[in-house]
Amino acid sequence: MNQTTRPSGLKTALSWGRRGTAGATIAREMRFDNISHHYGPTRALHDINLTIASGEIVCLLGQSGSGKTTLLRIAAGIEAPQSGRFLVDGQEYGAPDRLVPPEKRGIGLMFQDFALFPHLTVLKNVMFGLTALSSSIARSEAMLALERVGLAQHADLYPHHLSGGEQQRVALARSIAPRPGILLMDEPFSGLDQRLRDSVRDETIAILREMRATCLMVTHDPEEAMRVADRILLMKHGQIVQDGSARELYYQPVDLASARFFSEVNMLEGEIVDEAVITPVGTFAAEGKSNGTASVCIRFQGVNIIPITNQPAPVGAKLGRVLRRRFLGEVDLVDTAVEGLDDPLQARIRNADNLKPGTEVFVSFDPRDILVFEKEEP
Numbered sequence: 001m002n003q004t005t006r007p008s009g010l011k012t013a014l015s016w017g018r019r020g021t022a023g024a025t026i027a028r029e030m031r032f033d034n035i036s037h038h039y040g041p042t043r044a045l046h047d048i049n050l051t052i053a054s055g056e057i058v059c060l061l062g063q064s065g066s067g068k069t070t071l072l073r074i075a076a077g078i079e080a081p082q083s084g085r086f087l088v089d090g091q092e093y094g095a096p097d098r099l100v101p102p103e104k105r106g107i108g109l110m111f112q113d114f115a116l117f118p119h120l121t122v123l124k125n126v127m128f129g130l131t132a133l134s135s136s137i138a139r140s141e142a143m144l145a146l147e148r149v150g151l152a153q154h155a156d157l158y159p160h161h162l163s164g165g166e167q168q169r170v171a172l173a174r175s176i177a178p179r180p181g182i183l184l185m186d187e188p189f190s191g192l193d194q195r196l197r198d199s200v201r202d203e204t205i206a207i208l209r210e211m212r213a214t215c216l217m218v219t220h221d222p223e224e225a226m227r228v229a230d231r232i233l234l235m236k237h238g239q240i241v242q243d244g245s246a247r248e249l250y251y252q253p254v255d256l257a258s259a260r261f262f263s264e265v266n267m268l269e270g271e272i273v274d275e276a277v278i279t280p281v282g283t284f285a286a287e288g289k290s291n292g293t294a295s296v297c298i299r300f301q302g303v304n305i306i307p308i309t310n311q312p313a314p315v316g317a318k319l320g321r322v323l324r325r326r327f328l329g330e331v332d333l334v335d336t337a338v339e340g341l342d343d344p345l346q347a348r349i350r351n352a353d354n355l356k357p358g359t360e361v362f363v364s365f366d367p368r369d370i371l372v373f374e375k376e377e378p
Contacts, residue, residue, distance in 0.1 A: 168191070302368065
């Protein structure tokens, strides 16, 4: 077979295998106990304490350099923590003086670059982690994994014959073929285009649910984390700054940086007086906040813009004028000059055909999309 081109006449695999056919595993618990790690003078992790329950899907979310991948590498056994311990089901797998190697951990790994062996067929790639089994049983288990990801018919091809989405399916089949109790995933979908990313991600999570495996996934995409995870860990400067459900992190961000990570926001200055914040566009609730200067975030979707007609102004609305409107597909991004503000407010608006530049408007705000943070000292 010519190994430089895809064999002619072979139908491209478009569908995945039947759901509910992935082999179940015995999920395992992970625990990071006071983990710290440095690269020279750079602190990668600082006193990480974290337990991931059996069968839980957890996403590590954060900017590049926040420590996500280092934590994953410690779980995988690629790095030994410089202090603290990593445990699986209560047994120590990683410490400064002890490191169980990756191949003896029973942990599956899946990476963004697929990490397939180009000289091996698809089937041989999936069989690679099944060395403890006889050749016939390893082949059978690998074919079952390929059937679940919809690529059994491509078993004898080489990775370069496949599309990026198909190669990612092979990487997934290889990681689940040994039926690991834990699966670690490092930005597994970032190399795919948006259309493929959504379908591959949804099917991957369906397979994880079928297997009931424990999963720790690294991502920098907040929407991906919200779609995938039972729990999200937001990391910054080597520490976990917030731990909770998608709803908790979105509606109750711990600080200004966390709020901006999850949403596009307009930033205003305000003054908190008796649990209310006074801003140039109105006064809003600031329950539990101390008196003083505040940073106020208004999410783009929380800005309501209504053309001025003969109807009375909505309660609390400010006067404004549309400056610019940009079509983004499902919504328009509308820039509006508002009385009392030096900079325009931005809003995402559906059905914005009546908001042409120059239109005089009323501007009001959804209180659910207003976040107030006490001003941090420099």
